Amino acid sequence: xxxxxxxxxPDRGMAAAAIxxxxxxxxxxxxxxxxxxxxxxxxxxxxxxxRLDAVMLRRSEDxxxxxxxxxxxxxxxxxxxALFPRAYCDPNREAYELDQAMFADxxxxxxxxxxxxxxxxxxxxxxxxNTGAEIYRSKLTFAEAExxxxxxxxxxxxxxxxxxxxxxKRFGSVILIDCHSMPSxxxxxxxxxxxxxxxxxxxxxxxxxxxxxxxxxxxxxxAGTGHHVALNNPYAxxxxxQHYGRPEAGVHTLQIExxxxxxxxxxxIQRADGLKRIAAVATEMISALTALDPAEFAPx
Numbered sequence: 001x002x003x004x005x006x007x008x009x010p011d012r013g014m015a016a017a018a019i020x021x022x023x024x025x026x027x028x029x030x031x032x033x034x035x036x037x038x039x040x041x042x043x044x045x046x047x048x049x050x051r052l053d054a055v056m057l058r059r060s061e062d063x064x065x066x067x068x069x070x071x072x073x074x075x076x077x078x079x080x081x082a083l084f085p086r087a088y089c090d091p092n093r094e095a096y097e098l099d100q101a102m103f104a105d106x107x108x109x110x111x112x113x114x115x116x117x118x119x120x121x122x123x124x125x126x127x128x129x130n131t132g133a134e135i136y137r138s139k140l141t142f143a144e145a146e147x148x149x150x151x152x153x154x155x156x157x158x159x160x161x162x163x164x165x166x167x168x169k170r171f172g173s174v175i176l177i178d179c180h181s182m183p184s185x186x187x188x189x190x191x192x193x194x195x196x197x198x199x200x201x202x203x204x205x206x207x208x209x210x211x212x213x214x215x216x217x218x219x220x221x222x223a224g225t226g227h228h229v230a231l232n233n234p235y236a237x238x239x240x241x242q243h244y245g246r247p248e249a250g251v252h253t254l255q256i257e258x259x260x261x262x263x264x265x266x267x268x269i270q271r272a273d274g275l276k277r278i279a280a281v282a283t284e285m286i287s288a289l290t291a292l293d294p295a296e297f298a299p300x
Contacts, residue, residue, distance in 0.1 A: 035080070063260075077290055093122075097115050178241055202256060209245025263279075
């Protein structure tokens with residue numbers, strides 16, 4: 001195996017462990033952190049069905065984001081991690097955002113086949129990776145998609161909804177931080193193809209999903225560490241941010257995108273020296289968020 005090459009480790013027990021929740025000994029903060037796209041447990045049947053090599057498949061991951069935000073439980077906040085890869089099943093989509101062209105049999109009427117994400121090839125079961133390369137050698141069956149949704153998507157969202165509900169009931173409000181990373185340059189499937197990205201992008205669906213003080217707190221910490229921060233461009237928050245964000249009910253959601261060039265080798269999918277530094281920046285952000293008074297964000 002050449003030095004620096006990337007391999008996939010087939011996962012043979014994912015049915016028993018699609019997710020992991022790292023709880024603090026005692027939850028003292030009204031904040032929940034979630035990493036939906038850093039999973040790297042690849043089912044062997046998925047690897048065999050793909051026409052892509054390991055590096056191409058893994059470029060859809062938000063690799064190592066769970067490590068960047070690993071300090072959350074030390075500050076009294078739970079951290080939810082998807083262990084399955086985004087290319088296999090994407091929990092930052094509706095349960096059934098599916099592309100009929102990918103399937104050999106008809107999809108049920110309740111499937112959302114017309115969303116913009118499906119049109120871009122990035123539904124719940126993705127057709128392509130972020131470079132635009134198609135994943136599969138042949139068409140899938142709906143039964144395969146349904147199995148992934150039940151095995152991965154549903155446990156993830158059951159856990160996330162439970163964490164949100166428990167936290168809101170205990171503290172009167174809850175802040176969900178949806179943790180992601182982004183390629184350093186916009187790809188062919190993105191709104192900004194060929195453009196260099198800022199260090200961080202914060203998305204609250206243009207002000208609709210969290211209080212200004214929350215996004216302002218994160219922006220202040222990141223800018224204070226010398227980083228370039230953009231708001232809602234090119235990412236304003238996808239399904240999770242929009243679905244759960246209900247500030248009027250005391251549920252505030254914010255999506256955070258970290259530029260991968262800051263902490264990893266994007267071509268080899270390997271950690272770089274910057275990972276510890278970015279994790280330290282994230283820890284400073286976690287400290288600031290968990291220090292916020294939940295009463296400020298509770299419903300009137």
